[in-house]
Amino acid sequence: MTPLTIADRTFSSRLMLGTGKFPSNESMRDALDASGTEIVTVALRRADLTGGNDPFANILDFIDPERYLLLPNTSGAMNAEEAVRLARLAATAGMPKWVKLEIHPDPRYLLPDPIETLKAARTLVDEGFTVLPYIxxxxxxxxxLEEAGCATVMPLGAPIGTNRGIETRRQIEIIIEQANVxxxxxAxxxxxxxxxxxxxxxxxxxxxxxxxxxxxxxxAMANAFRLGVEAGRTAFEAGQGSQLTEASATSPLTAFLNS
Amino acid sequence: MTPLTIADRTFSSRLMLGTGKFPSNESMRDALDASGTEIVTVALRRADLTGGNDPFANILDFIDPERYLLLPNTSGAMNAEEAVRLARLAATAGMPKWVKLEIHPDPRYLLPDPIETLKAARTLVDEGFTVLPYIxxxxxxxxxLEEAGCATVMPLGAPIGTNRGIETRRQIEIIIEQANVxxxxxAxxxxxxxxxxxxxxxxxxxxxxxxxxxxxxxxAMANAFRLGVEAGRTAFEAGQGSQLTEASATSPLTAFLNS
Amino acid sequence: MTPLTIADRTFSSRLMLGTGKFPSNESMRDALDASGTEIVTVALRRADLTGGNDPFANILDFIDPERYLLLPNTSGAMNAEEAVRLARLAATAGMPKWVKLEIHPDPRYLLPDPIETLKAARTLVDEGFTVLPYIxxxxxxxxxLEEAGCATVMPLGAPIGTNRGIETRRQIEIIIEQANVxxxxxAxxxxxxxxxxxxxxxxxxxxxxxxxxxxxxxxAMANAFRLGVEAGRTAFEAGQGSQLTEASATSPLTAFLNS
Amino acid sequence: MTPLTIADRTFSSRLMLGTGKFPSNESMRDALDASGTEIVTVALRRADLTGGNDPFANILDFIDPERYLLLPNTSGAMNAEEAVRLARLAATAGMPKWVKLEIHPDPRYLLPDPIETLKAARTLVDEGFTVLPYIxxxxxxxxxLEEAGCATVMPLGAPIGTNRGIETRRQIEIIIEQANVxxxxxAxxxxxxxxxxxxxxxxxxxxxxxxxxxxxxxxAMANAFRLGVEAGRTAFEAGQGSQLTEASATSPLTAFLNS
Incomplete structure (x- = not known):
């Protein structure tokens, strides 16, 4: 597989992992390892920047910053102001100046807000952040967002946590066709x-x-996703055949055995 | 991955390969190698059992019988009688007494004939063949077919050669739920x-x-499919979560940062 | 809409109705009326040919045989023999010599048996029945089945009673392309x-x-289906445009307003 | 069908028609009639507000303003400013102060711009327009957009002119669930x-x-769409059953005929 470049960094893995919902920090750590990932996103609220008593407060102890790029996310922010504040706080606390920008005012489907996301992205790019917006x-x-200077775009396949796959396939195909990032x-x-x-x-x-x-x-599932990403990327680079409407014999049907 | 048992043989790969349409026998040989497959199917008409002048006559020279189980197929047979005749001919010629049973009277979509396939399967099982019917x-x-003694069932996802994926998903789910082979x-x-x-x-x-x-x-594509099969099987064995209608936050949304 | 001809009869409606599961015979009668249907199928077991005490025994009192073609079905038959017996019994009782042939050995998904269905169809065609097989x-x-002399073929869109739509779309397209009945x-x-x-x-x-x-x-739902069938058939006869991959402007985009 | 109310007007038809691409103005007029529509959208550029030589300049002569609500659209506008200017021009020319707001900077897929659309909507609502935004x-x-005072929202099913259906089904379901307009x-x-x-x-x-x-x-196709809309709305109001995973017999399978 060809490597992936985002902003000024290059990665050999094309699988990013989130850190929520694991049964334990130990299982999370082992899953990160099995996945081969190099980019790990952490909800800023969980990273306990405020010194409070979050039970997940020590999550960062389980993510080796030498091995993984830590990507703080603004999950939970309901508007641009909250998201910008969270990102600044993370930078102040010494985290990488990268941010996965998530702004979702609706608690039921957690769908991202296009207006507030663009607004926050412009501010954060201006302040020197590497911005990866969820849209x-x-x-x-x-x-x-690309024109605003974002380092990637991160379109959803289906609402967060639904496991329903790439329901937005056609729209994502157009995004891929047109994107320069x-x-x-x-999701x-x-x-x-x-x-x-x-x-x-x-x-x-x-x-x-x-x-x-x-x-x-x-x-085991982290390993399965590692294989799945490698399978898909390898196929993409190998050049796929096209879909057909009719069948196409895998062996010539003329000249049937005469014996 | 757990191994796969068919009849009395056990395989570590769950990817079978066909041998048609490759640009050359050499590329076919290398693709077999990259795929990790252990079962390779060959159209009997191509194997030149009759000693004729088929340009693919020497295909068997490129498939190591120590490494791969050679699975003759009856592709091109239009009824039970032709399929049975082909299978017997292969056995007489010293090939393994396994057969991928394909009977497709329609040259356009190459869809299998349920009536003739069951009829041929009964005959071949009676004659001691290990029968893998395409249906x-x-x-x-x-x-x-299972009750007739077939070693597997091989339902199609979409017509042969169309690359359209598993259009028959619901029906295959029922087959999997009910099958003992x-x-x-x-396809x-x-x-x-x-x-x-x-x-x-x-x-x-x-x-x-x-x-x-x-x-x-x-x-490269053969390698991609090897990875894809391993990804899917590993996920199946790792126990998948279910699909949801609503979103499900990957981190708790209550207790938003107060600072 | 052009009329529909099956065997030697012509119908102006292209919607057939079944009679199971209605809350009452009265609601069934009114739904038949609202649907505009001209062909109504009745499970032979319900028609109480045996003179027993089935609570639905009087279903035929609610279906005017002058207005509707009564199409007995063999629902519940698990093999050809049972289906043939049911059809003969219906004919003996004076019902039309038409039969919707349903043979489903599996009580869970009620999927039709291809082998037994073809066998029963041959017998019933020989005996002069007009046979409409569910497949x-x-x-x-x-x-x-067409070659055996059946008057129609009735492929399923999804298992009976699931309301899931035409999951088998590609296969049905091929059937339509190739059929002469x-x-x-x-379903x-x-x-x-x-x-x-x-x-x-x-x-x-x-x-x-x-x-x-x-x-x-x-x-009301029967009326909705009447409208849906008329909508689809009218569109088919009106000649549909094709699908496109790109957008296509509904008005020219050049020459934008200069003012 | 229950009537449809938009802003302060009530309509018995739920099918709106566009006026582009017809082979002739006469065929457009007859299709409007057959469709039963009460709302007809016209590209402002075509209505020849500027007195130029557009061959479609007389399109308005074919749309009876007593019978149809004429809904000017801003198709072709690439940003909020252009869209607002077009809407004002239409109002000045005496057209209804309703506007279908379309802003699509990309000529290939004609996808709407969320940022510019919200901006223009706010301006036009402030100026007293009834705004129906395409999104x-x-x-x-x-x-x-609802909070900004728009009279409807008009989400796309697939890019304009592609005829591909409701590819965005899940997202539209969420919009319907949450909307108060x-x-x-x-599209x-x-x-x-x-x-x-x-x-x-x-x-x-x-x-x-x-x-x-x-x-x-x-x-004929306009009539087919009229029927289709009535079919779908009638079914919605009739209360649909749910989808099932297993089959569900339409007649009881116990107590099979004993004779």
Whole structure:
């Protein structure tokens, strides 16, 4: 597989992992290892920047910053102001100046807000952040964010945590066709075949969390997603044949055996 | 991955390969190697059992019988009688007494004939063959074939060579639920994500030919399918979470940062 | 809409109705009326040919034989012998010598048996019945049944009573392309859009039962299906445009307003 | 069917028509008549407000303003400023102060711009327009537009003119669930079954143009869409049964005929 470049960094893995919902920090650590990932996203609220008593407060102790790029996310922010504040706080606390920008005012479907996301992205890019925005599969919005200086666009396949796959396939195909920054499919990816499908379509990477964290065996599932991403990307680079309407014999049907 | 048992043999790979349509016998040989397959199907008409002048006559020289189980297929047979005749001829010529039973009277879509397939299967099982029938995704027919003593059932995902994936998903799910013999998804699998999907559904194996043979780089594509099958099977064994209608936050949304 | 001809009879409606699951015989009668149907199928077991105490025994009192063609069905038959016996019994009792042939050995999914269905069809055609067989969406089987003298083929869209629509779309398209007898989509049709879709594909008719019978308002739903079938058939006859990959402006984009 | 209310007006038809691409103004007029529509959208550039030489300049002569609400659209506008300017020009020219707001900077897929659309909507609502914005199927954007005072939201099913149906089904379902204004599915609707599907989902109306205008027989196709919309809405109001995973017998399978 060719390596993936985001902003000024290069990665050999095309699978990003989230850190929510794991049964324990130990299982999370082992799943990160099995997945081969190099980019790990953490909800800023969990990282206990405030010194409070969050039971997940020590999550960062389980993620080796030498091995993984820590990607703080603004999950839980309901508007641009909250998201910007969270990102600044993370930078102040010494985390990398990268941010996965998530703004979702609706608690039921956690769908991203296009208006507030673009607004926050402009502010954060201006302040020197490397911004990876989570968005609906909206090609025009993706273009605006690219033009605003975002390092990637991260369209959703289906709402967060639903495991329903790439329901927005056509829109993501258009985003991929038009983008000059990496396209990372985020949310909805529930099984390795979904991840492989995203890569076959030409997506640059995928982000997976729920599907691995809630599996009966998260470590084995992390390995399965690693294989799925490699399968899809390898196929993309190998050059796929096209779909046909009729059947196409795999061996010539003329000259049937005469004996 | 747990191993796959068909009749009295056990295999570590769950990917079967066909041998049609490759640009050369050399590329076919290398693709077989890259795929990790242990079962290779060959059209009997191509194997030149009759000593004729088929340009593919020497295909068997490129398939090591120590490494691969050679699975003769009856592709091109239009009824039970032709299929039985081909199978017997192969056995007489010293090939393994296994047969992939394909009977398709219609040259356009190459869809299998349920009536003639069951008839031929009964005859060949009686004669001691290990029979792997290619069928439409018909659960009742699958049950009849199992009861007739077939070693597997091989339902199609979509017509041969179309690369359209598992269009018959619901029917194959029922076949898997009801079968006591291995279920091998055959035909229609066009990209590794399709192969992974079949394995995630609980299929025991997949057979791929066109998608690998017509890729720009068949060897890389064979590797991609190996990874896809491993991804899907590993996920199946790791225990998948379920699909949801609503979103499900990957981190708690209450207790938002107060600072 | 052009009329529909089956065997030697011509119908102006392309919607057939089943009579199971209605809350009352009165609601069934009114739904039949609202649907505009001219062909009504009745399970022979319900018609109380044996003079027993079935609570639905008087169902025939609610179906005017002058207005509707009564189509006895062999629902519940598990093999050819049982189906043939039921059909003969109906004819002896003075019902029309038409039969909807249903043979489903599996009580869970009620999927039809291709082998037994073809066997029974041959017998019943020989005995002068007009035979309309319910089948899996199997184009080769459909061809065998047509050649056996069946008056239609009735492929399923999805298992009976599931309301899931035309999951077998590709296979039914092939059946329609190849058939010389009317193709009636039966089972799985859950909403009027499914019925319209079948007609747009070129199916000759659809059979609906569960979706109407279990609606909150069966009479209104019967009317909705009538409209759906007319919509789809009218569109088919009006000649549809094709699908495109790109957008296509509905008004020229050049020469934008200069003012 | 219950009537549809948008802003302060009530309509008995739930089918809106566009006026582009028809073979002639006469065929457009007859298709409007056959469709039963009461709302007709016209590209402002075509209405020749500037007194230029557009060959479609006289399109308004073919649309009776007593019978149809004329809904000017801003098709071709690439940003908020252009759209606002077009709407004002129409009002000045004496057209109704209603506007279908379309802003699509990308000429290939004609996808709407969420940022510019919200901006223009706010301006036009402030100026007293009744605003019906065309949008991507983005539930959060739909909420913003509703809060800005728009009279409807008009999410796309698929890119304009593609006839591919409701590819964004899940997102539109969420929009319908959350909206307090009518939801009109616009773009992508290619056959009556697509229109029926939208209505069955609970959409309040659909807008169709290309599928009717490019049909071999636009008048018959307009009638087909009228029927499809009525079918879907009638079914929605009749209360649909749910989908099942297993089959469900339409007649009891116990107590099989003993004779």
């Amino acid at each position: 609906n599969a909206d090609p025009v919005l993706a273009k605006h 990496p396209v990372v499919v985020d 909805g990816i529930g099984v390795p075949s979904h991840a492989a499908e995203a890569m076959e379509m030409g997506a640059d990477a995928v982000l997976v969390n729920t599907a691995i964290a809630v599996a009966d065996n998260p470590v | 439409n995704a018909d659960p009742v027919l699958a049950k009849h 291995p279920v091998v998804v055959d 229609g699998i066009g990209v590794p994500s399709h192969a992974a999907e079949a394995m995630e559904m609980g299929a025991d194996a997949v057979l791929v030919n066109t998608a690998i043979a017509v890729a720009d780089n068949p060897v | 899996n969406a199997d184009p080769v089987l459909a061809k065998h 009317p193709v009636v989509v039966d 799985g049709i859950g909403v009027p859009s499914h019925a319209a879709e079948a007609m747009e594909m070129g199916a000759d008719a659809v059979l609906v039962n569960t979706a109407i019978a279990v609606a909150d308002n069966p009479v | 991507n199927a983005d539930p959060v954007l739909a909420k913003h 009518p939801v009109v599915v616009d 992508g609707i290619g056959v009556p079954s697509h229109a029926a599907e939208a209505m069955e989902m609970g959409a309040d109306a659909v807008l169709v143009n290309t599928a009717i205008a490019v049909a071999d027989n636009p008048v």
